[in-house]
Amino acid sequence: MSVDVTRFALPLERPLSTARGDISVRRGFVVRGTVGDVQGVGEATPLPGWTESYDDCRRALDLVDDLGAALAANVLDDAPAARHAVSLALFDGRARGEGVSLARFLVGDGGDVAETVAVNATVGDERPTETADAVTTAVASGYDCVKLKVGVGPVERDVERVVAAREAAAEVALRVDANGAWTTDEATRFVERVAERGVDLEYVEQPLDAADVAGHASFRERCPFRVAVDETLATSTVDEILARAAADVLVLKPMALGGVDQSLAVAEQAREADVDSVVTTTIDAVVARTGALHVAAALGDPPACGLATGDFLSRDLAADPAPVVDGEMTVPAGPGLAGEAFSALDVDG
Structure with missing residues (x-):
């Protein structure tokens, strides 16, 4: 079974401002490998803070x-982005060999697979007026759910941004993502003031430091909105998060969790604990983004997922087989990830 690894670098249209800093380029690797008599393709796009570093990812892939x-052999357990690429290529190849979509392969014959997945728009840190404009544009494009990045500036500024977003779109579901930037006092002040202003939020994502599971559990008891965790999944076990009742929603990034298979395993654990799962990307290229879409489809009927990230890139590895239309993505019917859509990719080499 031969394995080929090729690097790539994809600049963003403009930097995405988050509480962890600006993201301006996504660098990673395409992995191809033969599975039986077919070839599968995977992608590793590491993002430190969520995954291993780029160099560590490269070293891990050199072992494959x-x-x-x-x-x-579990040789990639400490390199989730590398494991993601290898497992995606393996499962893509196996699904192609069976002539079924990746989602159907992951679920099996008896499980439900969604044909379309609702997705949210993402708005980076902007001034209140610019935030309102971005939300208006998203709603006009068909999105029913918008996530605002918060935690970069003062709490009061973020409150005004949320209020401006709600005034711009009365019916849209609003989420906020602090990327762990707030203290407990700041997070509490934010949700209290947003609630006082009469704005409802679908959930507050990663309000506190990723490692503070107990803090999230305590905050969740007082928060007027649901609480989601994302980065915490990289620092704590799912068992601990669920046992402490630290979240109402788990934000699953297949790249950070080590693959589509491990993402589905986490989602099943969450379902058994009556906790929702939302699938998102780490601003990945089209191969991984399509893989994440299949994970979302395998959940049956997930809440709006954070998969509408292709437009952040100024170019991609290939044409998107599942573009966003009216706030939804249609899951490729296969075989595998998307039939022959990724037979030729635009990589640096």
Whole structure:
């Protein structure tokens, strides 16, 4: 079983401002490997803070000369982006060999697979007027759900941004994502003032430091909105998060969780604990983004997912087989990820 690894670098249209800093380029690797008599493709796009570093990812992929053997030997357990690429290539190849979509392969014959997945628009840190304009544009494009990045500036400024977003779109579902930037006092002040202004939020994502599971559990008891965790999944076990009742929603990034298979396993754990799952990307290229879409489809009927991130890139590895239309993405019917859509990719080489 041969394995080929090729690097790529994709600049963003403009930097995305988050509480962890600006993201201006996504660098990663395309992994191809033969599975039986077909070839599968995967993607590793590391993002430190969520995954291993770019260099560590490269070193991990250098150890792989057989997709299935690498997973069976657990040699990639400390490199989630690398494991994501290897597992995605393996499952893409297996699904292609069976002539079914990746989502159907992951679920099996008896499970429900969504044909379309609702997605949210994402608005980076902007002034209140610019935030309102971005939300208006998103709603006009068909989105029913918008996530605002918060935590970059003062709490009071973020409150005004949320109020401006609500005034711009009365019916849209609003989420906020602090990327762990707030103290407990800041997070509490934010949700209290937003509630006082009469704005409802679908959930508040990662309000506190990722490692503070107990803090999230305590904050959740007082928060007037649902609480979601994202980065916490990279610092704590799912068992601990669920046992402490630290979240109402788990934000699943297949790239950070080590693959589509591990993402679905986490979602099943969450479902058993009556906790929702939302699938998002780490601003990945089209191969990983399509893989994440299949994960969302395998959940059956997930809440709006954070998969509408292709437009952040100034170019991509290939044409998107699942573009966003009216706030939804249609899941490719396969086989595998998207039939022959990724047979030729625009990589640096």
